[in-house]
Each structure stands twice: as structure tokens, then as C-alpha cells.
Amino acid sequence: MKKGLLLSVVASSILMAGGDLAPVAAEPVAVPVVEAPSMWDFSGQAVAYYQTADSFGETEFDLFEQEQSRANVGIQLNAIGNLGNGFGAGFQLSGLGTLGLQSDVVSNVMQMAGDNLNDAAITKAYLTWGTEGTTAKFGRQELPKSLSPFAWSEGWNVFKNTYEAALIVNTSIPDTTLVGAWVNKANTNGLPGNLNDFNRVNGSDGVYMITAQNKSVYGLTLTGSYYMATEMLGEKDLNAEDLSIVWGSAEYTNNMLTAAVQGGSVMSDAFSNDTTAFGAKVAGNINMFSAQIAFSSVDDGDMGVFNVGGVKTPLYTQMILNQDFIASDADTIVVKGIVKALGGKFIAQYGMTTMNSVSIETAKGTITAEQDYNELDLIYKTKVGENTTLLAAYVNQDVEGHDDANNVLRFWARYNF
Numbered sequence: 001m002k003k004g005l006l007l008s009v010v011a012s013s014i015l016m017a018g019g020d021l022a023p024v025a026a027e028p029v030a031v032p033v034v035e036a037p038s039m040w041d042f043s044g045q046a047v048a049y050y051q052t053a054d055s056f057g058e059t060e061f062d063l064f065e066q067e068q069s070r071a072n073v074g075i076q077l078n079a080i081g082n083l084g085n086g087f088g089a090g091f092q093l094s095g096l097g098t099l100g101l102q103s104d105v106v107s108n109v110m111q112m113a114g115d116n117l118n119d120a121a122i123t124k125a126y127l128t129w130g131t132e133g134t135t136a137k138f139g140r141q142e143l144p145k146s147l148s149p150f151a152w153s154e155g156w157n158v159f160k161n162t163y164e165a166a167l168i169v170n171t172s173i174p175d176t177t178l179v180g181a182w183v184n185k186a187n188t189n190g191l192p193g194n195l196n197d198f199n200r201v202n203g204s205d206g207v208y209m210i211t212a213q214n215k216s217v218y219g220l221t222l223t224g225s226y227y228m229a230t231e232m233l234g235e236k237d238l239n240a241e242d243l244s245i246v247w248g249s250a251e252y253t254n255n256m257l258t259a260a261v262q263g264g265s266v267m268s269d270a271f272s273n274d275t276t277a278f279g280a281k282v283a284g285n286i287n288m289f290s291a292q293i294a295f296s297s298v299d300d301g302d303m304g305v306f307n308v309g310g311v312k313t314p315l316y317t318q319m320i321l322n323q324d325f326i327a328s329d330a331d332t333i334v335v336k337g338i339v340k341a342l343g344g345k346f347i348a349q350y351g352m353t354t355m356n357s358v359s360i361e362t363a364k365g366t367i368t369a370e371q372d373y374n375e376l377d378l379i380y381k382t383k384v385g386e387n388t389t390l391l392a393a394y395v396n397q398d399v400e401g402h403d404d405a406n407n408v409l410r411f412w413a414r415y416n417f
Contacts, residue, residue, distance in 0.1 A: 047158050151183050154309075160189075178210075228243075258281070353372060387415055
């Protein structure tokens, strides 16, 4: 299906974005696309999603028991239209429910689309305009991680979260993509996230972002982003302070090897200490085997490295569930291996985090202490036919000071139509 004036993607490295659970091509690069579909094109997906956990052994319940389990079924419908004269439009309706599973199978849901367990939300509603070198997109939309590393649509839950934003992309300079955005609202992802609850990310001021990406040197991608949130910290008075973020990355890739570095800072005059973060990764593949090692270090600044519209981090060391442990005052190493076999991909990754302090939610309340953290993820992902994707994942979280680890099982099936 032609995607019209949507942002297209370009691939170049092995990377697992938190929750996507698969080696993917390098972070997508937004480029203008002038060609629009003929009239209207329609697509969608149907999803079944289940997760269970034993909460570090601190409850009387085990895996698969109702009190420990969450589930959803969902359907998402998309429409993309060509309005003529360079204009286009897009809409997305997301419906979420439980099929009655909350009665005797689960006790909660992964995601909601309103105030009721069975509800629907308009998760995209935007207009586009494009010329040969420029694309503009206004309204409720997804934002990709490569374009906006601190405000992007996360793919780990049933459906991706979206933003109300104004976006302009220009490719008039050879080998260079320039992006400007104003982000106003977000339906923040979480457990459970509510896709119909669009909250302002910084009052009426919103958050401004610019990104520049250059690929003049073959195999090398340089990306830099800058965010400004005026008067975000504190009440709207003379004492309110601006928040700014600088973030950049350099990635080199060829047929067998990828090497990349990333880093930046979260800054404000309201902070006693700004936050600085750094990361690096090396990945390679030979035939059916792939491997990666990644490192990140975040200092003890007053604010961590975060996604304002979700729960994940932009760090190379992001795994399925380690975001709360790596985002601030922590050093992390993650090793990952991938094998293509039995019609799918087997993924194993292990992360080791050394930190000075962490706060986690347990069945007995919030625990804050100086703790190290280890996580093991075992994942199998496969396609059945052309339209159906299945995933099964096991997560083991080991936090220093706990007698028991937290075990999590996650299963989902997606059918695209």
C-alpha cells in the first residue's frame, strides 16, 4: 500500500529498540515523500496480548494466576487519503477490549482506549502537505525514535502511543535531512496506558525540537537533536525555568558490522546538577547469526534520560523491562545474540547494571535503595504466512537485596490486513 505523505524509513544497523524485541534496521530516517495514494487507502491490524509476572516472589500468587496477569484484544483501522494539490490526510481508530478475560483469566489490562475496559479512541488525525523537498504534517500522529529520541511512539505495548504535533521535514540539502517539530500533547504509554488521554507535555507552550541528519560519507550517519521546553520546570511565574536537551549519535555500518556512539545532556537552571549520558555499541552478523554488545553510562543529574510520551529510554542498552534501572545514575552493559532458525528469530540478551540508587514498585510498596540490577531476556519471534506475527518472551529481573527474582512472560499475536 502506498503511504503517501507519511514519513518513510531507511535501514542500516542491528538494533533493538526497547520493547520491539527484534534486531531492526537502523533507526528510521524521516524523508519527504511527494507521491500520494490514489484517493483513499485502508489498512489495519488485530492484536491479542497477554502478560504475567510473579512480582519478585513477594505475593502469594504465581505466574499465570489471575491476580498477576494482564491481557487485551485490540483492532486498529487506518485510512490515508490524497486530497489533491499536494495535500493529504490520515486517520486511525484504535479499539481495545478484554473479551471478558477480566472475569476469570486476568485482573488488569495492558492498555485502554478510554474510561471503559471496552472502548475506542481516535489515535491519529492529521493533515499533510508536500513539495519535492519539504513535507509538513499537522495533527495527531506517531513520531519515530530516530527523528525524536526524547518523544517517540513506543512499540512494546498493544498499540503505539501518539502525539499531537506539527512536523516539517526538508531534504533540499544533499545527503541531509532537517526536521523541525512542535509537540503539544501525548497519550503516554504505560501499564495501563490510555490511548484516549492526551495530556499537554508542557502546558500551552509545548516542546520544540530540531533534528539534523547527514549521510554524506558512505556508511556513516550523523544525527543531532535539540529540544527546548520553555518554563517547563516550576509554576508559570518568574521563577519557572526552561528545560533543554542536546542529543547526538554517529553510526557506521557495512554489510557485516555496525559501530555507533550516542550521548547528550538534559539541562536547566533549575537543576543543581545537569544530567549527562553516553552510550556505544558494536554489532555484527554472519549468515544466520548476529551479535551485539552495548554500553551506557548516565550520571547522577537531577533528571534521567527519558521518553516524555512513554516509559523507555533512547539508550542502546534498553531491554524489555530495564528502563527504570538504566535511565539515571547507572552504568549498563548488554550483550545480545540472535539466531535465525525454525522459521523465526531466537533472541537472547543479558544486561548488567551498576547503580547508586533506584526506586521500584512492588506488591508491598515502593522500595528505594542502592542496588545493582541484572536482566535476562529470551525471545522468539516468527511470522505465520504473510500477515501474522507471533512473539513469546521470558524476562528474569534480578535486583540486589531481593531474595527472589521477578519472572515475566509476554505473548502477543498481530494480524495485519
